[in-house]
Amino acid sequence: MSNAFYQPVSGMDLPRFAGVATFMRLPHVSPDDPRIGEVDIGLIGAPWDSGTTNRPGPRHAPRQLRDLSTMIRAQNGATGVRPFERANCADLGDVGPNPADVMDSLTRFTDFYSRVRRASVRPLTAGGDHLCSLPILRALAADGPLGMIHFDSHTDLFHSYFDGCMYTHGTPFRRAIEEGLLDPTRVVQIGIRGTTYDREDRDFADSVGVRVVPIEEFFARGIDDVMAEARQIVGDRPTYVSYDIDFVDPAFAPGTGTPEVGGPNSFEALEVVRALAGLDIAGADMVEVSPPFDPTGATAWLGVSIMFELLCMMVSADDA
Numbered sequence: 648m649s650n651a652f653y654q655p656v657s658g659m660d661l662p663r664f665a666g667v668a669t670f671m672r673l674p675h676v677s678p679d680d681p682r683i684g685e686v687d688i689g690l691i692g693a694p695w696d697s698g699t700t701n702r703p704g705p706r707h708a709p710r711q712l713r714d715l716s717t718m719i720r721a722q723n724g725a726t727g728v729r730p731f732e733r734a735n736c737a738d739l740g741d742v743g744p745n746p747a748d749v750m751d752s753l754t755r756f757t758d759f760y761s762r763v764r765r766a767s768v769r770p771l772t773a774g775g776d777h778l779c780s781l782p783i784l785r786a787l788a789a790d791g792p793l794g795m796i797h798f799d800s801h802t803d804l805f806h807s808y809f810d811g812c813m814y815t816h817g818t819p820f821r822r823a824i825e826e827g828l829l830d831p832t833r834v835v836q837i838g839i840r841g842t843t844y845d846r847e848d849r850d851f852a853d854s855v856g857v858r859v860v861p862i863e864e865f866f867a868r869g870i871d872d873v874m875a876e877a878r879q880i881v882g883d884r885p886t887y888v889s890y891d892i893d894f895v896d897p898a899f900a901p902g903t904g905t906p907e908v909g910g911p912n913s914f915e916a917l918e919v920v921r922a923l924a925g926l927d928i929a930g931a932d933m934v935e936v937s938p939p940f941d942p943t944g945a946t947a948w949l950g951v952s953i954m955f956e957l958l959c960m961m962v963s964a965d966d967a
């Protein structure tokens with residue numbers, strides 16, 4: 648049961664367009680605040696896109712996601728879950744990156760998330776491009792490799808870009824597996840599609856035992872069947888959930904750097920998360936929302952709606 652301090656501001660008390668925008672209208676508790684010891688789940692902005700190889704913009708996403716997140720109400724319409732009553736949730740603010748230095752940013756991220764982890768706070772991150780997940784995993788996997796359920800059009804398992812650049816948003820999970828942060832036999836990637844340069848990523852996945860579910864298989868089998876297999880792959884041990892907004896069809900999520908057509912609709916985008924109930928979720932992220940390509944805010948609205956579903960899954964494990 649959560650403390651009254653951690654209840655979001657209700658739109659019945661202050662209209663949702665008013666007030667300082669924090670994630671889901673939660674209190675802001677920085678990792679330096681003595682209250683951090685009370686927080687169960689921390690919503691964190693990762694305003695960074697220095698890993699982007701093509702169309703940038705996710706550095707601006709946390710601010711737009713915070714704005715649209717003021718639309719979120721306290722109760723899940725589909726499941727009835729009231730996450731803010733089950734756990735102390737807070738907005739921990741943003742990680743401060745160094746936009747001119749990728750390696751320095753990776754260190755800053757890991758330092759920030761290591762502090763969050765030492766305070767026993769589970770992070771729900773609003774990226775940022777997908778390279779964000781690597782330094783987060785470096786902090787969260789300190790006690791051993793995690794499983795991962797990964798929604799994306801892309802595997803992000805490539806070895807390198809541009810003749811040897813190892814750290815881009817197309818390589819984070821290759822590095823995470825090489826560094827022992829993920830157990831590849833407990834990793835499942837769902838929604839993979841689009842044109843590619845080659846099969847180097849897929850060959851790597853096959854060689855280490857990562858399960859890739861291409862979008863054609865996803866639609867042929869259906870959500871229930873695919874997600875039952877995903878749950879079986881990660882099992883009951885700690886699992887990270889990484890959600891790239893480009894998993895969703897660009898008709899519903901056009902505001903992203905690397906859209907791929909032929910994807911799930913916005914209802915399916917929520918349903919796959921609702922299938923995670925009861926898993927031991929060590930942390931989760933929503934990445935690759937790109938406000939410069941999202942002038943209406945529709946992509947960010949879907950992004951924070953998915954974040955709310957992820958949050959409801961994170962608190963459901965607290966009850967178990």
Ligand code: MN
Pocket residue numbers: 777799801803816891935
């Ligand atoms: Mn990705």
Ligand code: MN
Pocket residue numbers: 799800801891893894905935
């Ligand atoms: Mn992607």
